Amino acid sequence: MERIPILKMGDFLLVTIQVDMHDRLVMTLQDDLMEKISTCNSAGVLIDISALEIVDSFIGRMIANIAAMSRVLDAKTVVTGMQPAVAITLVELGLSLDGVMTALNVERGVKLLEKITRSESQYLDGTSAQELVDDNDHKS
Amino acid sequence: MITITRADTRPIQNQGDIVLVRKVVRDWALELQFSIVDQTKIITAASELARNAFEYGKGGTMKMEALLNGIRKGLRLTFEDQGPGIENMELALTDGYTTGGGLGMGLTGARRLVNEFDIKSTPGQGTTVTITKWK
Numbered sequence: 001m002e003r004i005p006i007l008k009m010g011d012f013l014l015v016t017i018q019v020d021m022h023d024r025l026v027m028t029l030q031d032d033l034m035e036k037i038s039t040c041n042s043a044g045v046l047i048d049i050s051a052l053e054i055v056d057s058f059i060g061r062m063i064a065n066i067a068a069m070s071r072v073l074d075a076k077t078v079v080t081g082m083q084p085a086v087a088i089t090l091v092e093l094g095l096s097l098d099g100v101m102t103a104l105n106v107e108r109g110v111k112l113l114e115k116i117t118r119s120e121s122q123y124l125d126g127t128s129a130q131e132l133v134d135d136n137d138h139k140s
Numbered sequence: 141m142i143t144i145t146r147a148d149t150r151p152i153q154n155q156g157d158i159v160l161v162r163k164v165v166r167d168w169a170l171e172l173q174f175s176i177v178d179q180t181k182i183i184t185a186a187s188e189l190a191r192n193a194f195e196y197g198k199g200g201t202m203k204m205e206a207l208l209n210g211i212r213k214g215l216r217l218t219f220e221d222q223g224p225g226i227e228n229m230e231l232a233l234t235d236g237y238t239t240g241g242g243l244g245m246g247l248t249g250a251r252r253l254v255n256e257f258d259i260k261s262t263p264g265q266g267t268t269v270t271i272t273k274w275k
C-alpha cells in the first residue's frame with residue numbers, strides 16, 4: 001500500500017508531502033503519524049506542505065486532527081511552507097486551523113519546535129510558547 | 141455574449157478521480173492564465189464539490205467549459221450526480237453543517253471561492269452544482 005514516509009529526526013518527526021494525496025492516503029498518514037508519535041515518544045511533528053498546491057477541507061481537517069491528537073500525546077505540531085495562495089484560499093474557504101503553528105520553512109519550523117519543547121521543560125515561569133515565538137520573530 | 145471555447149467532461153467515480161479533477165482544473169486554469177490565487181481557489185472549490193459528488197452523490201461527473209465574455213476569460217465547472225439529493229438546502233448551505241462527519245465547509249467554502257455559484261437538487265434524483273470563476 002502506498003504511504004507517505006515519516007522521518008525521525010531526534011525528538012521530532014518530519015513529514016514532507018510531495019504528491020497530491022487521495023483521501024485514503026491522507027487518512028493513512030494521519031494514522032501512521034499518531035502511531036509513530038507514541039512509539040517514538042516524539043516531542044514534535046513537522047509537516048512540510050510547501051509542495052502542496054491546494055489544501056481543501058479534507059486535508060485541513062487532517063492537519064487540525066493531527067495537531068489535536070498530538071497535543072493529547074504531549075507533542076507539538078508545526079506546519080511549514082504553506083504557499084501564500086494556499087493560505088489566502090484557506091481563509092476564504094473558512095478553515096481557521098486554530099491551534100496549528102506555522103513556520104516559513106522546515107529550518108524555521110525545527111527552530112520553533114526546539115524552542116517550544118525546550119521552553120516547556122525549562123521555563124516553568126508561565127511564559128507561553130506563543131510569547132517565546134513572538135519574541136523570536138522580532139529578533140529574526 | 142458568453143461563448144464556450146472548449147468543453148470536456150470527467151468522471152468522478154473514485155478517490156483517484158478527485159485527484160484527477162484537481163489536476164485537470166489546474167491545467168485549464170493555467171491555460172486560461174488565471175492568477176496563482178485564482179487557480180488555487182478554483183482547484184480547491186472543485187476538490188470540495190468533486191468529493192461531495194463522490195461521497196454523498198455516489199459518484200458523478202464534472203463538466204468543464206472554458207468561457208469567453210468579450211475579452212474576459214472564465215472557467216465554468218458543473219458537478220452532477222444522481223445520488224440522494226439534498227433535503228434541506230438551507231441547512232446544507234450553512235457553515236459547519238455536515239451529515240458525514242466533515243467540517244461542513246465544502247459547499248459554503250466553494251461558494252466563497254468563486255464568482256458564480258448555483259446549486260440545484262431534487263431529493264431522490266440528484267444534485268447539480270455549477271461554479272464559475274472569471275479571470
Ligand SMILES: Nc1ncnc2c1ncn2[C@@H]1O[C@H](COP(=O)(O)OP(=O)(O)OP(=O)(O)O)[C@@H](O)[C@H]1O
Pocket residue numbers: 057058188192193196197221223224225226232237238239240241242243244245246247248267
Ligand atoms: N452532492 C451531494 N449529494 C447529496 N448531499 C450532499 C451533496 N453535497 C453536499 N451534500 C450535503 O450537504 C452537507 C454539507 O456539505 P459540505 O460539503 O458543505 O460539508 P461536508 O461534506 O459534510 O464536510 P466538508 O466538505 O467540510 O468535509 C453534506 O454533509 C451533505 O449532507
Ligand SMILES: [Mg+2]
Pocket residue numbers: 188191192242245246247
Ligand atoms: Mg464536502
